[in-house]
Amino acid sequence: xxxxxxxxLPLPDVKVIRFARFRDQRGYFTxxxxxxxxxxxxxxxxxxxxxFVQANESYSRPNVVRGLHFQWDPFMxxxxxxxxxxxxxxxxxxxxxxxxxxxxAMYNMPADDAVDWSEWIWVPPGFxxxxxxxxxxxxxYYCTGEYxxxxxxxxxxxxxxxxWSLCDPALKADFDGLIADSVVxxxxxxxxxxxxAWLSDPRSDHFRYSG
Numbered sequence: 001x002x003x004x005x006x007x008x009l010p011l012p013d014v015k016v017i018r019f020a021r022f023r024d025q026r027g028y029f030t031x032x033x034x035x036x037x038x039x040x041x042x043x044x045x046x047x048x049x050x051x052f053v054q055a056n057e058s059y060s061r062p063n064v065v066r067g068l069h070f071q072w073d074p075f076m077x078x079x080x081x082x083x084x085x086x087x088x089x090x091x092x093x094x095x096x097x098x099x100x101x102x103x104x105a106m107y108n109m110p111a112d113d114a115v116d117w118s119e120w121i122w123v124p125p126g127f128x129x130x131x132x133x134x135x136x137x138x139x140x141y142y143c144t145g146e147y148x149x150x151x152x153x154x155x156x157x158x159x160x161x162x163x164w165s166l167c168d169p170a171l172k173a174d175f176d177g178l179i180a181d182s183v184v185x186x187x188x189x190x191x192x193x194x195x196x197a198w199l200s201d202p203r204s205d206h207f208r209y210s211g
Contacts, residue, residue, distance in 0.1 A: 001034035004117055006043030010105045010166035014091050015044055015122040023116060030118060032081065033142070047122060050077065052142035057083075060133040064184045065175075067130015068092050068104075068192075071152040072206040074145035075125035081118060085137025086110040088171055089121050092128040092155060092162060094198065098209035102195045103163040106171040111137075126207045128155050130189075132175055153203060157185075159194035 002020035009016065021028040039048045060066065067090055070076070080089060092104040107121055123129045131139070155162070158179065164172055198204050 001031040001037040003037055003041050003043075006041065009091070009107060011091055011093055011100055011103065011127070013046070013124055014105065014127065015046070016107060017044060017120040017122065018117050019120070021116050021118060028113070028116075032118065032120070044122070046124065050144050052079065052144060054143040054146050055140065056143065057138065057140050059138045060085075060131075060136070061184060062133065062135050063178055063182045065130065065132040065157055065178070065189070066185075067189060068128035068155045068157055069130065069152065070094060070125075070128045070154065070207070071145060071148060072125075072203070073148060073151040075206075076143050076145035076147075077125050078123045078129055078141045078143055079120050080123065080129075080131075080139060080141040081120050082109045082111045083138045083140050084111050085133060086135045087131050087133055087137050087139050088174070089123075090130040090132065090157065090175075091121075091123055092130075092195075093126070094128050094155070094195075094204065095126040095207050095209040096199065096204065098126075100166070101209070102161070102199075103166050106167045106175070108168070108171060126209070130157050132157075132178060134174065134178070153198065153201075154189060154192040155195055155198055156190060156192040158190060159192075161195045
C-alpha cells in the first residue's frame with residue numbers, strides 16, 4: 001500500500017487517507033489496505049492497533065441520505081470508501097466536552113477511475129456517521145466493532161440543531177437542494193433524535209471527549 005497523504009477535516013479526529021493506484025494500458029492496480037502501513041504511518045497514529053472485525057458494503061440509489069449512525073458496546077469506528085458512484089460523507093461530533101460538539105463536516109468522495117489515487121475516510125468512535133448520494137453508488141467500510149443490536153442510535157440528518165458551520169458551503173447547498181426536492185430517506189433516519197435530545201439521553205454519556 002502506498003499512502004500518498006493524510007488530511008484532517010475541520011473535525012480533526014476525522015482523517016482522509018489518500019492512497020496510490022498504479023496505472024497502465026490495462027487499467028490500474030491498487031492495494032487499498034495493508035496493516036503494517038497503517039500502523040507505521042506517522043499521520044495516522046490513531047489507527048495503530050485498530051482491529052477491523054467486520055466489513056460492510058451498501059448500495060444507494062440516487063438522492064438517498066443515510067445516517068447519522070453510531071454504536072457503543074462495542075464502539076465502532078469506520079473506514080469508508082466509495083467503490084462506484086458518488087458519496088458525500090457526513091460526520092457529526094457527539095462527544096460530550098468536545099470543542100466541536102454538535103458540529104458536522106462533509107467530505108466529497110466521488111469514484112473516479114481516471115485518477116491515480118483513491119481515498120478512505122476514517123470516522124472514529126464518538127462521531128455520528130452518514131452520507132448522501134447524488135447518483136447510484138456503492139460504498140465499502142471496515143468496522144472496528146461488530147454490529148450490536150440494541151447498542152446503536154442516531155441523530156437525524158434533518159435535525160434543525162445540527163451546526164453545519166464547518167461544512168463546505170457548496171456541499172451543504174447540494175445537501176439542502178436534495179432535502180428540499182427529492183430526498184430518499186428511511187423513516188428511522190428521518191425521525192431520529194436531534195442533537196440536544198440525544199445529549200439529554202443518558203446513553204449519550206458513552207461518548208466523551210478525551211482531549
